[in-house]
Amino acid sequence: MAEKSGMHMEYDINKEDFNSAGEASSKVKKTLNMLGVDNKVIKRVAIAMYEAEINAFIHGGGGMAVADIYTDKIVIEISDHGKGIENLELAMQEGYSTASEEIRMMGFGAGMGLPNIKKNVDELDIRTGPGEGTDLKMTFKLN
Amino acid sequence: MKLSELVKEMDLNVVTGEIARDCDISGVYMCDLLSRVMSRASEDGIWITVMAHVNIVAVAELVNLACIMVPEGIAVQQETIEKAKEENITIVSTGLTGYEAACRLHDLLD
Numbered sequence: 001m002a003e004k005s006g007m008h009m010e011y012d013i014n015k016e017d018f019n020s021a022g023e024a025s026s027k028v029k030k031t032l033n034m035l036g037v038d039n040k041v042i043k044r045v046a047i048a049m050y051e052a053e054i055n056a057f058i059h060g061g062g063g064m065a066v067a068d069i070y071t072d073k074i075v076i077e078i079s080d081h082g083k084g085i086e087n088l089e090l091a092m093q094e095g096y097s098t099a100s101e102e103i104r105m106m107g108f109g110a111g112m113g114l115p116n117i118k119k120n121v122d123e124l125d126i127r128t129g130p131g132e133g134t135d136l137k138m139t140f141k142l143n
Numbered sequence: 144m145k146l147s148e149l150v151k152e153m154d155l156n157v158v159t160g161e162i163a164r165d166c167d168i169s170g171v172y173m174c175d176l177l178s179r180v181m182s183r184a185s186e187d188g189i190w191i192t193v194m195a196h197v198n199i200v201a202v203a204e205l206v207n208l209a210c211i212m213v214p215e216g217i218a219v220q221q222e223t224i225e226k227a228k229e230e231n232i233t234i235v236s237t238g239l240t241g242y243e244a245a246c247r248l249h250d251l252l253d
Contacts, residue, residue, distance in 0.1 A: 022198065026204050026205060043206075107177040108198075110176040113178060116178055116182055
């Protein structure tokens with residue numbers, strides 16, 4: 001049986017509105033601040049969630065961000081309806097990117113997204129495949 | 144050094160109108176790759192970037208930066224300014240290049 005979530009938040013990631021990229025992460029960060037979560041944990045959540053959110057914009061064609069805050073952990077799930085990651089092993093390597101030139105010109109697509117996420121989470125579960133979209137579940141332990 | 148003192152010393156243009164959070168400056172990070180800034184810039188630091196599009200505001204907000212500094216007199220998009228005001232982020236601009244600004248910051252903050 002699933003543990004009871006103290007707080008549950010859901011946000012749409014609308015691919016048409018790239019200017020709003022990062023808003024879900026920003027809202028979750030503000031909530032964690034209000035709840036008095038350790039600053040170091042907040043920073044890790046903010047970095048990992050932002051990277052995943054941006055990926056959902058750039059590669060995933062939009063999707064959804066869900067955050068659940070429990071007493072002992074924070075679970076963030078970012079899912080998109082994109083074409084999925086063809087080669088996950090390559091995507092996990094720093095510097096590898098399939099982002100377009102236009103996206104790179106904006107300072108994204110440095111090939112650091114997934115490596116940055118991995119560095120900042122306690123547990124990472126990725127479900128993806130060609131044509132299947134991508135679903136990232138990130139867990140951060142508290143205490 | 145406080146951000147307000149730095150603005151005076153370097154004669155910076157506060158693009159967002161006023162200083163949103165007048166904190167002690169913790170350091171400086173100069174980079175245009177947003178992922179690097181997310182992981183390397185420090186809280187209450189200054190971020191020097193030529194990027195002036197609206198997405199820089201989310202990065203600054205998530206890292207709790209003191210301000211974004213745009214060098215070379217690059218024009219900041221109105222949309223970016225509005226978003227920064229909304230998120231309580233200060234954006235300053237200078238006619239100096241990023242390197243010149245960093246050198247000046249090094250002298251002032253040491």
